Amino acid sequence: MPFEIICSKCGTVLYLGFDLKSPRDVLKATNNKCKGCGANLNYLDFKVEVTEI
Numbered sequence: 001m002p003f004e005i006i007c008s009k010c011g012t013v014l015y016l017g018f019d020l021k022s023p024r025d026v027l028k029a030t031n032n033k034c035k036g037c038g039a040n041l042n043y044l045d046f047k048v049e050v051t052e053i
Contacts, residue, residue, distance in 0.1 A: 005023055
């Protein structure tokens with residue numbers, strides 16, 4: 001099952017893959033900014049959602 005991290009402001013997929021990665025690690029690579037809208041993101045603001053596909 002794929003794991004994804006999505007910007008809550010614009011919906012841009014910041015990470016999509018089968019390896020579980022923390023939002024902190026993903027945001028560190030982009031200097032805590034969304035690559036789509038440029039919004040400043042904080043890893044503490046992310047929520048976990050599980051959906052069946």
